[in-house]
Amino acid sequence: MIPVSVVTGFLGAGKTTLLRRVLSDPAWADSAVIVNEFGEVPLDHELLAASEEVLVNVSTGCLCCVVRTDLTATLMDLARRRATGELPAYARVLVETSGLADPAPILHALMTDAAVAETHRLRGVVTLVDALHGAGALDRHPEARRQVLLADRVLVTKPDLGDAAAVAEAVQALHPGLPLRAAVRGAVEPDWLFAPGDPAPLPDPTARHSAGLASIVIEREEPIPALALTLWMQALAEHAGTRLLRLKGLVALAEDPSRPMVVHAIQHIVHPPDWLEHWPGGDRRTRIVLIGQGIPRHFPARLLAAIEAEVSAALR
Numbered sequence: 001m002i003p004v005s006v007v008t009g010f011l012g013a014g015k016t017t018l019l020r021r022v023l024s025d026p027a028w029a030d031s032a033v034i035v036n037e038f039g040e041v042p043l044d045h046e047l048l049a050a051s052e053e054v055l056v057n058v059s060t061g062c063l064c065c066v067v068r069t070d071l072t073a074t075l076m077d078l079a080r081r082r083a084t085g086e087l088p089a090y091a092r093v094l095v096e097t098s099g100l101a102d103p104a105p106i107l108h109a110l111m112t113d114a115a116v117a118e119t120h121r122l123r124g125v126v127t128l129v130d131a132l133h134g135a136g137a138l139d140r141h142p143e144a145r146r147q148v149l150l151a152d153r154v155l156v157t158k159p160d161l162g163d164a165a166a167v168a169e170a171v172q173a174l175h176p177g178l179p180l181r182a183a184v185r186g187a188v189e190p191d192w193l194f195a196p197g198d199p200a201p202l203p204d205p206t207a208r209h210s211a212g213l214a215s216i217v218i219e220r221e222e223p224i225p226a227l228a229l230t231l232w233m234q235a236l237a238e239h240a241g242t243r244l245l246r247l248k249g250l251v252a253l254a255e256d257p258s259r260p261m262v263v264h265a266i267q268h269i270v271h272p273p274d275w276l277e278h279w280p281g282g283d284r285r286t287r288i289v290l291i292g293q294g295i296p297r298h299f300p301a302r303l304l305a306a307i308e309a310e311v312s313a314a315l316r
């Protein structure tokens with residue numbers, strides 16, 4: 001039986017950061033990871049793949065909507081290739097859900113699909129709640145509440161940025177007695193995170209997204225000047241406010257297009273950028289995904305074009 005753990009948490013809660021950390025631990029490097037993202041351009045698997053020689057499989061589209069075929073088919077395909085020796089004998093599967101996923105249909109599929117149930121065992125659900133935005137997400141988004149209700153364990157992330165104790169209290173109010181820890185950038189023992197849990201059977205496998213959410217993708221060949229990128233992210237975050245649920249991307253900067261800059265924003269907070277050593281998968285285009293509520297589809301790209309024009313005029 002192959003153990004499967006589900007890692008969930010609202011948009012930008014720190015799931016990829018946690019998984020990168022877990023996979024960098026030699027005792028956990030033999031994990032197969034299935035990443036799911038809401039958006040047309042998968043970025044998380046690029047970030048994970050760039051950091052580690054791990055097995056990453058992506059199901060695009062929202063896992064909770066297509067889960068019965070997608071997740072179960074992916075799990076079984078991996079298991080078949082593991083059995084034939086085509087893949088290394090990974091010790092477990094970690095499933096990173098989309099930030100907007102209601103975990104119920106995912107767990108339901110894992111527990112009810114006959115082939116999966118014969119070969120896999122659900123270990124538990126780890127839910128990440130962000131100390132900075134978590135309380136707001138729990139207030140506003142039913143998906144975030146479901147993620148806590150269905151959790152076996154909660155990890156409060158970003159305690160360096162927000163009030164971890166207040167978020168822990170909000171979580172406990174929703175789901176009393178839930179084991180909970182706080183950690184910066186996933187610095188927590190994987191043994192605690194992925195200890196066996198006991199997920200209750202789930203009566204309601206139907207998932208619903210909050211209305212009006214859309215993902216907007218920006219893809220570009222031309223590198224972007226650092227100044228234009230900074231001004232654009234600030235303008236977007238300030239203008240869109242809480243309507244900008246998430247922005248993340250790999251960016252080719254005009255100043256150094258040889259390696260990608262990783263950008264993140266969650267609502268109006270723009271995280272400090274990070275760099276990857278090299279472009280994952282050979283694709284050197286800038287790819288940015290935004291998930292917004294009621295942000296006009298063309299607005300982000302037009303704003304970027306306008307700011308770039310201003311910047312290049314100013315530098316001329």
Ligand SMILES: Nc1nc2c(ncn2[C@@H]2O[C@H](COP(=O)(O)OP(=O)(O)OP(=O)(O)O)[C@@H](O)[C@H]2O)c(=O)[nH]1
Pocket residue numbers: 009010011012013014015016017018044098099157158159160161183184185186246248263264271272
């Ligand atoms: N300061 C601080 N930043 C963090 C911490 N954990 C994650 N981050 C940052 O938060 C941003 C989002 O982290 P991710 O790991 O991409 O979050 P995610 O949950 O995978 O995001 P989605 O896949 O979009 O839902 C990145 O800029 C991280 O570097 C933390 O504990 N402290």
